[in-house]
Amino acid sequence: MEELELMIGGPQGSGLDTTGQILTSSLAYIGYGVISDREYYSNITGKHSYIHMKVSPTRVPYDLSYPVKLLTAIDAETLYHHYNDLDENGYIALDSRGLNTTLDRIVTIESYTKKLIGEDLNNRIGSTKLEDIVQYLEDDLSVTAILLDYKLILDRLVDKFGVAASLASRYLSSIPMGVISGLMDIPPEAIEYGVRRRFYGREKIIEHNVYLINTISEEIKSQYGTPLKLPEPKLDMDEVMVVSGNDIVAMGKVVGGLRFQSYYPITPAADESFFIEANQNLGGDKGGIVVFQTEDELAAIAAAIGASLTGVRTATATSGPGFSLMVEALGWAGNSEVPVVITYYQRGGPATGLPTRGGQSDLLFTMFASHGEFPRVVLTSGDHEEAFEDSIIAFNLAEKYQVPVIHLLDKYLANSIATIKVPDLDVYRIDRGLIHRGDGDYVRFDTTKIVSPRAFLGDKAIIWYTGNEHTEEGHNTEDPILREKMYRKRMEKLKLILEETPKKYMYRYYGAEDPEYILLGWGFVKHTCISAVKSLEREGYRGGYLHIKMFTPYPEKDVANILRKVDPNKIIAVENNIMLQAGMATTLYTGIKIRRGVKKYTGRPIYLHELREAVIDLLSNEGKEEVILTYGS
Amino acid sequence: MEELELMIGGPQGSGLDTTGQILTSSLAYIGYGVISDREYYSNITGKHSYIHMKVSPTRVPYDLSYPVKLLTAIDAETLYHHYNDLDENGYIALDSRGLNTTLDRIVTIESYTKKLIGEDLNNRIGSTKLEDIVQYLEDDLSVTAILLDYKLILDRLVDKFGVAASLASRYLSSIPMGVISGLMDIPPEAIEYGVRRRFYGREKIIEHNVYLINTISEEIKSQYGTPLKLPEPKLDMDEVMVVSGNDIVAMGKVVGGLRFQSYYPITPAADESFFIEANQNLGGDKGGIVVFQTEDELAAIAAAIGASLTGVRTATATSGPGFSLMVEALGWAGNSEVPVVITYYQRGGPATGLPTRGGQSDLLFTMFASHGEFPRVVLTSGDHEEAFEDSIIAFNLAEKYQVPVIHLLDKYLANSIATIKVPDLDVYRIDRGLIHRGDGDYVRFDTTKIVSPRAFLGDKAIIWYTGNEHTEEGHNTEDPILREKMYRKRMEKLKLILEETPKKYMYRYYGAEDPEYILLGWGFVKHTCISAVKSLEREGYRGGYLHIKMFTPYPEKDVANILRKVDPNKIIAVENNIMLQAGMATTLYTGIKIRRGVKKYTGRPIYLHELREAVIDLLSNEGKEEVILTYGS
Amino acid sequence: MVVDLKSLRTDVWVDWCPGCGNFGILNATQRAIVELGIEPNKIVIVSGIGCSGKTPHFINVNGVHTLHGRAIPFATGIKIANPELTVIVHGGDGDLLGIGAGHFVALGRRNLDITVVMHNNGVYGLTKGQASPTLFRGEQTKALPKPNIQDAVNPIALALASGYTFVARTYSLNIKHYVETLKMAIQHKGSAFIDVLQPCVVYNDIYTKDFFKERIYVLEEDGWDPVVEPGTPMETIEEKINNAIQKSLEWGDKIPIGIFYMNKAVPEFGERLNTLIDNYTLIPPAKQPIAREDGKPIITNQDFRELFSRYIIRRR
Amino acid sequence: MVVDLKSLRTDVWVDWCPGCGNFGILNATQRAIVELGIEPNKIVIVSGIGCSGKTPHFINVNGVHTLHGRAIPFATGIKIANPELTVIVHGGDGDLLGIGAGHFVALGRRNLDITVVMHNNGVYGLTKGQASPTLFRGEQTKALPKPNIQDAVNPIALALASGYTFVARTYSLNIKHYVETLKMAIQHKGSAFIDVLQPCVVYNDIYTKDFFKERIYVLEEDGWDPVVEPGTPMETIEEKINNAIQKSLEWGDKIPIGIFYMNKAVPEFGERLNTLIDNYTLIPPAKQPIAREDGKPIITNQDFRELFSRYIIRRR
Numbered sequence A, B: 001m002e003e004l005e006l007m008i009g010g011p012q013g014s015g016l017d018t019t020g021q022i023l024t025s026s027l028a029y030i031g032y033g034v035i036s037d038r039e040y041y042s043n044i045t046g047k048h049s050y051i052h053m054k055v056s057p058t059r060v061p062y063d064l065s066y067p068v069k070l071l072t073a074i075d076a077e078t079l080y081h082h083y084n085d086l087d088e089n090g091y092i093a094l095d096s097r098g099l100n101t102t103l104d105r106i107v108t109i110e111s112y113t114k115k116l117i118g119e120d121l122n123n124r125i126g127s128t129k130l131e132d133i134v135q136y137l138e139d140d141l142s143v144t145a146i147l148l149d150y151k152l153i154l155d156r157l158v159d160k161f162g163v164a165a166s167l168a169s170r171y172l173s174s175i176p177m178g179v180i181s182g183l184m185d186i187p188p189e190a191i192e193y194g195v196r197r198r199f200y201g202r203e204k205i206i207e208h209n210v211y212l213i214n215t216i217s218e219e220i221k222s223q224y225g226t227p228l229k230l231p232e233p234k235l236d237m238d239e240v241m242v243v244s245g246n247d248i249v250a251m252g253k254v255v256g257g258l259r260f261q262s263y264y265p266i267t268p269a270a271d272e273s274f275f276i277e278a279n280q281n282l283g284g285d286k287g288g289i290v291v292f293q294t295e296d297e298l299a300a301i302a303a304a305i306g307a308s309l310t311g312v313r314t315a316t317a318t319s320g321p322g323f324s325l326m327v328e329a330l331g332w333a334g335n336s337e338v339p340v341v342i343t344y345y346q347r348g349g350p351a352t353g354l355p356t357r358g359g360q361s362d363l364l365f366t367m368f369a370s371h372g373e374f375p376r377v378v379l380t381s382g383d384h385e386e387a388f389e390d391s392i393i394a395f396n397l398a399e400k401y402q403v404p405v406i407h408l409l410d411k412y413l414a415n416s417i418a419t420i421k422v423p424d425l426d427v428y429r430i431d432r433g434l435i436h437r438g439d440g441d442y443v444r445f446d447t448t449k450i451v452s453p454r455a456f457l458g459d460k461a462i463i464w465y466t467g468n469e470h471t472e473e474g475h476n477t478e479d480p481i482l483r484e485k486m487y488r489k490r491m492e493k494l495k496l497i498l499e500e501t502p503k504k505y506m507y508r509y510y511g512a513e514d515p516e517y518i519l520l521g522w523g524f525v526k527h528t529c530i531s532a533v534k535s536l537e538r539e540g541y542r543g544g545y546l547h548i549k550m551f552t553p554y555p556e557k558d559v560a561n562i563l564r565k566v567d568p569n570k571i572i573a574v575e576n577n578i579m580l581q582a583g584m585a586t587t588l589y590t591g592i593k594i595r596r597g598v599k600k601y602t603g604r605p606i607y608l609h610e611l612r613e614a615v616i617d618l619l620s621n622e623g624k625e626e627v628i629l630t631y632g633s
Numbered sequence C, D: 001m002v003v004d005l006k007s008l009r010t011d012v013w014v015d016w017c018p019g020c021g022n023f024g025i026l027n028a029t030q031r032a033i034v035e036l037g038i039e040p041n042k043i044v045i046v047s048g049i050g051c052s053g054k055t056p057h058f059i060n061v062n063g064v065h066t067l068h069g070r071a072i073p074f075a076t077g078i079k080i081a082n083p084e085l086t087v088i089v090h091g092g093d094g095d096l097l098g099i100g101a102g103h104f105v106a107l108g109r110r111n112l113d114i115t116v117v118m119h120n121n122g123v124y125g126l127t128k129g130q131a132s133p134t135l136f137r138g139e140q141t142k143a144l145p146k147p148n149i150q151d152a153v154n155p156i157a158l159a160l161a162s163g164y165t166f167v168a169r170t171y172s173l174n175i176k177h178y179v180e181t182l183k184m185a186i187q188h189k190g191s192a193f194i195d196v197l198q199p200c201v202v203y204n205d206i207y208t209k210d211f212f213k214e215r216i217y218v219l220e221e222d223g224w225d226p227v228v229e230p231g232t233p234m235e236t237i238e239e240k241i242n243n244a245i246q247k248s249l250e251w252g253d254k255i256p257i258g259i260f261y262m263n264k265a266v267p268e269f270g271e272r273l274n275t276l277i278d279n280y281t282l283i284p285p286a287k288q289p290i291a292r293e294d295g296k297p298i299i300t301n302q303d304f305r306e307l308f309s310r311y312i313i314r315r316r
Ligand SMILES: Cc1ncc(C[n+]2csc(CCOP(=O)(O)OP(=O)(O)O)c2C)c(N)n1
Pocket: A264, A265, A266, A267, A297, A321, A322, A325, A352, C049, C050, C051, C052, C053, C068, C091, C092, C093, C094, C095, C096, C119, C121, C123, C124, C125, C126, C127, C132
């Protein structure tokens, strides 16, 4: 076994988040590369949630795929969602007490989902009883079922440590960890390391968890051996960071010089602001970062712009509904040439949509949001490393060109935890662009330059800003000639950005130099596409993946050159939306019509196995325009 | 002289609006076709404003152009703005008392504008004294200057009617009307007709105005003759309407079944709501229209959506800044399949921009506004007739397909007064789409149909709506399969709309069947483009004008077919924006790259004379990509 | 149609946390509807976003689950277009007094006949426990990394300052009191606001059931007279408003619930509209036909000419 | 730098209507700045959209003319990022209490040291005279086709309910009173609100100069004590708030101007931030370096490892 995919499922509120963090830390401590995606409902307690994790000894395995080798369930419901996700010869762990559960007794499953599951189970097995499902898995897939009495296990805590019986259930999530630890042969000190990190300083909790996990692990090993043990890790990192997308963006922003972040809570963006707040003190003389919870997103962006005018690097973080409310002020920033970064985590739309699920359906919106025309940057990131780098670059672009920068990410990235290299900060520079420090004859909007030097409110010069068209001083004007000049000055920044920005921040190409087909994508589809291309190569399809990072301004010439390597019919956009928005943006700027695509908009990520199939399908059926993916619970 | 262009200028607050209305009515009464554009600052009192009017005996002359034959000035400032706008052998009328004014004494002109004017005058004439400018116009352009002592004229009111001296200045704008009336030989009863309409019932005011205008007119005729008299009118309309764009849209909405309009005041949209409010009572048993001023635009759109759910045809009217605030709720309407019409009058952006000037820079924004993907209609109108028709069609599309419809107009249309045919309402049908009236087994979002029958809140069925993804009943769901189904169901409406909507609501083509070049445009550029094509035809350029009306969904096949008649290099987009947004939309959907354009974004309309020149320029210089227009004060 | 508690339930699983105060609100709201005997198709529950926002899905009457902060304007449109509907807004404290505060104030200015029920739990429940506008400065509920640095807004005082003509507070676990209060609010002709104290068992470890149990007392039992009848002199009205505001400042060992203020003398928004629009009350927008049998607009050519005669010119 | 009245004028023509009350506000604001002796580069005037919104262009100090309704949040960002600046908001009554009401309430909850000057003219001036939120129901100013059907909001009461610690009213044509009031508001450490009665000569034919001349009287001359000093007992504070609200209801033959309420005991927002952020007061965001001389981030590799040590794992 080269890599391992596993899953832990249970109700929201049962500690899955913590489980994911501990396990990832433990595995990272041993030296494995890990990605861990978390799927959950917009609900605080009770609905089904799960962690889908991929572990590799050789790389950071971003390309989540199905089937999984191991499924551990905290509750009975889990198996109903995932019995189809298991690999042959796989393993499941569940509570032996729940075996006579039937589907109709699970109240927390939505009726539609229940109907589908019921139909499928009845067709396949003729029963919805858990016991029968287990039997089926054992028979048909040679799955090994590990049945444990969860209550008895938790009672050990009561017996050994005197934990109150009512509180013992808080340790439920240690049971799957124990099973995983056993089957994978994770050493006890690695588990302890992971637990200790998570519950830093809370010794009792650490003790209980470690005890439980490690004893279960031993028992599992003695009974089942260590069939899921991976080869020794071979990644060349002595040190890794275990971070979610939210975390790493926050870190990038801190390094990039963020000193004022305003926000209004929203999934999946808010965790970034909480992270910054938790780390807002930079150490005595460096001061600290203001993290400001506003009354709404209209205020969040307005406050960020206001703060920026004083010369502070400012940002706000939000998601679709919040950004929709920021649109008017975005135009103000564009008009007044204000550097401000909007970190935008896409989730499933439209409206409230699927608030805790992913999507990539806001690209065209960000490219054209707000009435009127003004320059902006739309920058997107495909993985944690890119996200870190882009978070710094975003500020540089914002200040150098005095434009709002929208850093567009998605929930998949935001909520997945990865083990990545600790970045080397020496490669970064803070580029603040042109700054005017004196007083004298200064005018803020000097039309002799495309980017005129910026002075800060509170420094020596007196400055005016306005949302109206303005004179060089910043006073309202309606003079047609001046209007034309000022308008063009602003818009010409787009050309400048395109000329001056290194290409790697605009797009990246992976794969064959002479491809027969090209996948085109952006954001979190990146590694899944790269892996699909690689894997298809082995089957004789020579292809490439074009990863677009900057959509405004759009690197049209380079992209066109790359895409012209293949017939337009051999370009396949891969996106978490229905319109193929990156494809549309590409057509818009290159004139190359992108007709074909792999689309997924269920809120779940695109998995490698389904992408591979879809690409093969499209490459083998010329007439087919789209494949719509729906895998994942 | 076949047609006449004239101008009346004066300070904001001096009654120019009224002047335009009276004059247009008087001319319409005689039988002329008139268009009257009004340009004004974002200011209540004092800044320069003017009416630019074109009068034709044979048509409604939408194609405003320069130079003008007659300039009448209420104040001294006017001539500084318009001395360049005059035609040879033209006429100016101004107050003899202001002749020794110099530019530096006019405080109300912006400093930048003043600088440009000063430089030009000094170069050309070596003086900024009004007297010298008049002299120059007489010498160089053979202009006839009609110098009148305005104060003496107004004193007649004091003498004859005992009007208080302090109030006499309210009649100032009658002086230009008198001059125009004289030079054009407008009969006294036509003047009286126009005045009476405007000041209906206020007999004293009517008397004073009529007296003043007609006496001045007589004097002018006796001194200058009637050099600007047009041929007898030949339009085949017995009856006309004299309406602004705001007015005609309001009328269309009333006819179309609007019963609830929410709005928040904003230029240039608010006049539409005031018009509806003034006419809200439809006559006893028909009831009346609620016109509801909200606390902001977030509330305006929310209230409109809420009202729509009860089965009422609802709309809101706004401009860029307001629409920017409506973006989130727009997505809610799309997601919940709510018919609602947003009448959107574009003005100069971005942000507050040029609040009282025109623009066409919000097209791409409306096409992609709001996070997530959902169907919508973006419909645009090119003149008053189209606007009327589209206002009705908009409701039909909204209800038939249960989608938000954005009816995109511009300030040029909104604020220009035209004489148009009284519409025949018998050609219109109210299409309310599928409606469910009973109770029983109804579900609101029946996925077996693309458009499922709508029930109204308050009728028999119980209904749920939500901004989340939802079940057929309207409850939140996160089921991936149902999500995919519901999402696709919504998006497929776009195809349906494209298939079922008559082509004339999507695009119109004017000009040669075998063109050598094609102008592509939308909105108020329509007639100027048609006239340019016609006029260039006479000079040997055979061309056509493609007028796009619907941008979402986009009639890509038909448009591509038309555009393919010419080399892509011979397609010229003509737009009041810098990005060539309709051109971009066209590339996006057809793949035909539109590189060349005539752009104007000074906030003033595109004039025929400058468009003609620009098109010739582009047709004669293959390498040239753009011509930027800036004419107009 | 017989409306009973059972028929007011839906098939949707109520996904609030076990022990959440929202259950009390849900049950009591259903009970009030039953007791008032309003037909389910004539009620609309309009909600914002949050745990509170899910309420309509659990009640078998019309439900409109809108956007964060916008429940009031959606509800406003519904009520104005079809005044025969009973419209109840359910919103969170963040929803109504944070992002929605502007609309909250505006509704007071209209006295439109809507009942606003605020689920006051001191936190942003659904986004995992940030401070809401009703949490006091210095307080640090469970999910807060640091004590709250914003002052609380006083919902009762804000409602009074905004012009609500019915202002009350109740407690989500005092079902009886809630039911009575809601019934009176619905029956009141005008904008009604109910501040419902609602324990959030997951995130608010300050304002718990225990906390409230000891402190809550009922205003009505206290010889309190909040009612303004038509004809009451201005000074008395002002005095009652002032008393109500003063009462609303009481938050410590004793916390009053009950009706703080109720003014029957202010014309409702529909009445106001009726002064502008012919027959608004009789044939409001939702009752007006817009097309004839043959599909033509109800406005005929002749109607059009009459309505807009001022804009039509017959050539001389 | 010597700041005198003349140097506080700009070259921009003041395009308000002749006789507009805004001229008084403009002059008096300049005068207050001169009298306080604040350097122009350390003041920022932040405005919304409307006739009132144009104010900053006419004063030779920093000016930020923002969006309709958003002046307060823009100002909030400026002040928090650089607390050494004196930040004054100029907004219309529509701007602050209509579209901006949510932010108006939120500022009160923070007690951030900003002064909000509301140009209260009862109308939406720049959009040609629609009713603003301060116009009473039933009133019909010049441009209204029909009498106003929304109730007025009481700005003073709303400010008090929202938590402003300095709440005053003045009159745009009583320059002396305006100057004194504004000076006190600026000097007050906390959120200050001034309701400025401002005749709009073009659209408001009810609240004219003549109207105000007869009615206005100065609270201070009346033995009025609105000040809360640190240490004042809670009951006294509540009483003062109540008195202030009661006073604010007075609008008829007599209209009070002056300070309605002033509380010196509430910690300002910057102080609150200082409890969370090391040295916030000393080195607020605007004073923090973010790069080293060589352009590298001020956060070194070592700093990074220290700050985020919890997220870094050294392989076993
Ligand atoms: C425009 C927008 N911003 C943010 C959110 C995220 N959000 C969802 S619920 C919520 C707060 C809920 O708090 P509250 O209104 O108090 O309701 P509760 O959950 O406590 O009942 C927020 C901020 C959103 N849905 N929309």
